[in-house]
Amino acid sequence: AQSVTQLGSHVSVSEGALVLLRCNYSSSVPPYLFWYVQYPNQGLQLLLKYTSAATLVKGINGFEAEFKKSETSFHLTKPSAHMSDAAEYFCAVSRDEAAGNKLTFGGGTRVLVKP
């Protein structure tokens, strides 16, 4: 079974400050890991994904995440927050291709950006 834990349901950052969203996973097979962003009343948009290539993954909107197997983590960072980064962020894990790409989501972290 797989699971994802996102530490902190809410994160408040000042505009221009570092954004750090934590994600830890549990998986019995090599995982495929994703970060999604959701704006109010909208679907999910993929920020970035890890699929066993480079451990440091760069995504859209200046976000990046690092896969650390020893820590079973895939934390999301952005050096300088913008007001437009205020949204809900979800970390997700997928099993291998044979499992039909089913995603297991973490509980989400809501980011508030203060001017």
Add this chain to the structure above:
Amino acid sequence: GAVVSQHPSRVICKSGTSVKIECRSLDFQATTMFWYRQFPKQSLMLMATSNEGSKATYEQGVEKDKFLINHASLTLSTLTVTSAHPEDSSFYICSASSADSRYEQYFGPGTRLTVT
């Protein structure tokens, strides 16, 4: 590319009626579609997985007779909430993947269902 649409975006229905939500992949053929449910301020919970031309596979605890899923073509899947009740009010999101997309799902914008 990889655009998924949902219709309607919002729907209000009376208790006891049925409502159908459509999920379409606009520019690719989706061999697999997923339906999620999201309660306010909560994460997405997978309801079912459907492969084109096959019966949907429901997650544990999801009533297959209440949430009817049809995936009749490679670009369309429908979710019908039968005999809706207020507790079915939620945000329903679909996603689609293809044989070429490998590990990536493309999400629709969601449908807000309110049952009165």
